[in-house]
Amino acid sequence: MLRRANGYFDFQPMTPHSEQQQQLPPFGKGFQTIERHVDEGLQFETEETLNAMIKADIVTLCQERGLPSEGDKKDLVKNLMNWKNAKPVPGPTTPQLCSVEPVVSVQKKPLNTFHLNSLLIDANFHGEITYDQLKIGRKLGSGGFKDCYAGTYNGENVAIGELRVQNFTELDITEMKHEINVLKQLRHENIVRFVGVCTSVRHLCIVTELCENGDLYDYMRKIRKPSFGRLISYMHDIALATSYMHSRKPSIIHRDLKSMNILITTDNQAKINDFGLARIRTRANASMHTQCGTPNWQAPEFWSPNPRYTEKVDVYACGLIFWEILSWAELGYPYYNLTEHQLYEAVRDKEVRPPMEKLRKYPQSLLSLIQDMWRKDPKKRPSMSYVVDRLAEYLQ
Structure with missing residues (x-):
């Protein structure tokens, strides 16, 4: 599977690790109800x-x-x-953890630095940064063709992704250039802010705001599951950003939403990242026709020789991300145990979706919303603005 190193612009295998929470036994059938009791959690609540x-x-x-x-x-x-x-208070239970299989990235024919720079910079480009303006700090991660660092630019904490030119192709630089052009148009508190690009002869870097907690995929495997309110807050952040993209004129379809492309800040905001596959939909009734993205989070309408799709592919992907958030990685990532061929057959032909049984403790209305988001028929999926409103009810 393709992913970005620590959420910052990279491709590398995934081998997640997570600590299993202790499971508390429920009360047995022989528990006797008493007329009155002291519930310490509510003792001082009115x-x-x-x-x-x-x-x-x-x-x-x-x-x-x-x-x-x-x-x-x-x-x-x-x-x-x-x-x-x-009434007496029952003890909670915790679902079991699942494992994840790593996937190896594909090797590509490299380009030289001079040609890379000539492809990236044109007469319409703005936001160039000189390398001496950057201060490189600790390494955040690395992978197929980029090393990612925390650093500073003009006194601001930033993420610096430095490309390894020997592993970069013309297709990669075209994708990067497109990502920059999309990012420059987006201004939202739940979308990673583009700062600029460094294109010196020896150093080619993309600079964005720094999200210290890395990507959501890894974060869920490092941090104990937070409160339901915090889970809803992450979902609401993602929904707000996606709704913002879809409501723009013209609208923007991300096309590669997944937990690895959601970054978490130190103040626990979720921000959408990686717009390399995003596309601008110029007309409201227009359908897109290009296959792309990571299969596990792809909507079924992607999987045809001549795909036709709209913004609803992002709604589908968000539904899967919300399922990941509610399970907090205890159930793995979507379809982790299926090969690509099995995934297509199960999801598209048999309408298999991630299991909901262990999430039944959450409100049925919320689970129903998620299930509506990943319906096979895109027309039956809600808009992201509707999703925003439904999630906001839990934050009031």
């Missing part, structure tokens, strides 16, 4: 303090106690207050 919380945190409190998590916030608070006065 209707007023509960109503001051966001709905996502209220949902979590309900889930921890085996209470219904659907409905209005007011009803959920009422259920919690009734529970506080009467």
Whole structure:
């Protein structure tokens, strides 16, 4: 599988590692309900303090106690207050972890530095940075054709991806140039900000804002699963950025959304990265016709000799990313156990989707939204603006 090293512009095999959380046993059938008890988690909560919380945190409190998590916030608070006065608290359970298979990247015919620079720079290019303006810091990662560093530019912390020219092709530089042209048009707090490009004879670098926590794929495998409210916040960030791209005139389709292309900042914002495959859709009724992206997150309409698709391919991919976020990598990545041929057959022909059984503790309305996002028929998938509104309900 293709991915970017630590979320920063690269291709390399993936071998994730994750610590399994301790599974707590549920209460047995012989548990006796008592008339009153002390729920330490709610002992000092009142209707007023509960109503001051966001709905996502209220949902979590309900889930921890085996209470219904659907409905209005007011009803959920009422259920919690009734529970506080009467019922015992069940223990939570945790699903098991799954493994991930690494995939090797493809070797390409190299170019020389001079030709690379001539391809990248033209009369319309702006944002060039000289190498002496960059201060290179610690290494973030490396892979097929790029080493990635934290650094500074004009006093700002940035991510610096320096290309290894001997492993770079004309096709790669064309993709990079296109990515720059797309990034220059995008200004959104949940999209990685493009800073500039260094094109010295010996150094070819792309410079963006720094997201210290790296990409979401790795982050989920390093950090203990956060609160439901934080999970919703990540999903909402991704939905906001995608909705922004789709609502532009003309709209932009990312075409390669996946957890490796979502970066996490130190203040826990999620930001979309890697616009090398993004395309501008010039007319609202136009369909795109080029195959691209990573198969595990690709919508089924990609998989034909002459594919036709719209912005709804991004909606499909976001649905898979949201499933990853809710499972927090405990269920692997989408279709991790299928070969490419098996994936096409299962997903396109048999409409197989990632398993939802171990996510049933979450509100059914949220799970239904995700399932709508990855429907086979693109016309039945919701718009990302609709997804934004549904997720926002949990943050109020």
